[in-house]
Amino acid sequence: MIMQGKQLTKLVTRLESGGRLPAELYARTGRARIVWITRPPGVGKSSLIDRLIDELRRQGKTVGVAVIDPTSPISGGALLGDRLRMQRHSEDEGVFIRSLATRQHHGGLTDSTPQIVHALDAAGFDVVIVETVGTGQDEVEVAEVADTVVVVLMPELGDEIQRAKSGLMEIADVLVINKADLFSAGAARREPRSQNRGEPRSPNKGEKWERPTIHTSAKSGEGIATLCGALDAHHAYLVSSRQLARRRERAARAEVIRLLQSQMTASILRALEAPQSQTILTNVAKRKLDPYDAVGKLSVRILGSNNRSSKHVARSPR
Numbered sequence: 001m002i003m004q005g006k007q008l009t010k011l012v013t014r015l016e017s018g019g020r021l022p023a024e025l026y027a028r029t030g031r032a033r034i035v036w037i038t039r040p041p042g043v044g045k046s047s048l049i050d051r052l053i054d055e056l057r058r059q060g061k062t063v064g065v066a067v068i069d070p071t072s073p074i075s076g077g078a079l080l081g082d083r084l085r086m087q088r089h090s091e092d093e094g095v096f097i098r099s100l101a102t103r104q105h106h107g108g109l110t111d112s113t114p115q116i117v118h119a120l121d122a123a124g125f126d127v128v129i130v131e132t133v134g135t136g137q138d139e140v141e142v143a144e145v146a147d148t149v150v151v152v153l154m155p156e157l158g159d160e161i162q163r164a165k166s167g168l169m170e171i172a173d174v175l176v177i178n179k180a181d182l183f184s185a186g187a188a189r190r191e192p193r194s195q196n197r198g199e200p201r202s203p204n205k206g207e208k209w210e211r212p213t214i215h216t217s218a219k220s221g222e223g224i225a226t227l228c229g230a231l232d233a234h235h236a237y238l239v240s241s242r243q244l245a246r247r248r249e250r251a252a253r254a255e256v257i258r259l260l261q262s263q264m265t266a267s268i269l270r271a272l273e274a275p276q277s278q279t280i281l282t283n284v285a286k287r288k289l290d291p292y293d294a295v296g297k298l299s300v301r302i303l304g305s306n307n308r309s310s311k312h313v314a315r316s317p318r
């Protein structure tokens with residue numbers, strides 16, 4: 001590991017409150033496999049990650065986990081217990097787990113999520129897992145940051161599974177049906193278990209990725225090794241098909257666009273505070289000025305102030 005736990009904890013705290021990842025650390029990223037685990041509250045994502053950590057550690061891999069914590073009202077009481085269960089790994093130097101409070105942004109990602117993922121990557125973890133609650137709107141955004149997206153459902157969510165199968169949930173690279181121990185009869189009916197047989201394999205060159213459906217029980221441990229195998233197979237596919245490079249370009253683009261947007265928004269709000277801007281807005285309200293003409297007048301100010309602010313960012317200490 002490049003960074004000690006305490007150092008990393010400090011860094012993540014700084015990033016969480018809007019700090020910037022030092023460029024020399026960003027330069028060290030790109031080595032970790034980024035796995036995103038998403039979907040409804042209480043489906044067993046944390047419990048699955050707890051099991052995945054066991055399996056990955058057995059394979060000698062180090063694991064960094066960021067839990068985007070929605071403080072879900074559904075699993076309420078179970079939350080603390082599950083977090084504690086995951087925390088049993090906290091003595092292990094090869095494991096780092098961090099809950100991030102949600103300043104919700106597009107339903108699941110906090111503004112600082114990509115930066116925190118980079119920090120875990122730079123710290124030297126082989127696998128970085130992000131747990132988030134998918135809401136629908138954020139799915140595309142989620143897909144942009146991850147190498148592999150794992151969507152977790154339960155057998156009782158029959159409709160969701162149907163939707164997933166009908167291709168609406170295109171972001172999933174691996175579909176997991178958890179709590180197989182509770183719903184085994186229903187699961188067999190709706191989703192043939194035969195799909196669990198045989199390890200998922202990486203397609204040959206030119207072949208498309210066939211999304212596997214894996215039945216797991218985070219309680220009994222059923223299917224966890226299969227899930228790990230599917231993650232390996234997907235990674236191998238990404239590398240051999242050159243999709244990995246493409247996904248990472250897309251992620252970089254999305255991250256830069258997001259940063260530009262927040263910088264622009266800040267510039268707009270700053271420019272609107274000026275008394276002259278207030279007059280323009282008042283004139284729009286009084287119908288003395290049309291909104292488009294107002295934009296024409298204001299954009300000159302905003303672009304000017306934006307140039308100033310980007311110089312400021314470039315000079316600011318890291």
Ligand SMILES: Nc1nc2c(ncn2[C@@H]2O[C@H](COP(=O)(O)OP(=O)(O)OP(=O)(O)O)[C@@H](O)[C@H]2O)c(=O)[nH]1
Pocket residue numbers: 040041042043044045046047048072075076078079082133178179180181182216217218219220
């Ligand atoms: N029977 C059974 N219970 C499970 C299984 N996986 C998780 N649970 C239970 O389901 C509840 C929710 O599990 P979590 O791991 O907290 O689920 P989560 O998806 O992380 O929940 P949120 O973080 O609130 O979205 C807990 O009480 C778990 O003990 C499973 O495979 N079988």
Ligand SMILES: [Mg+2]
Pocket residue numbers: 045046047082131
């Ligand atoms: Mg959880």
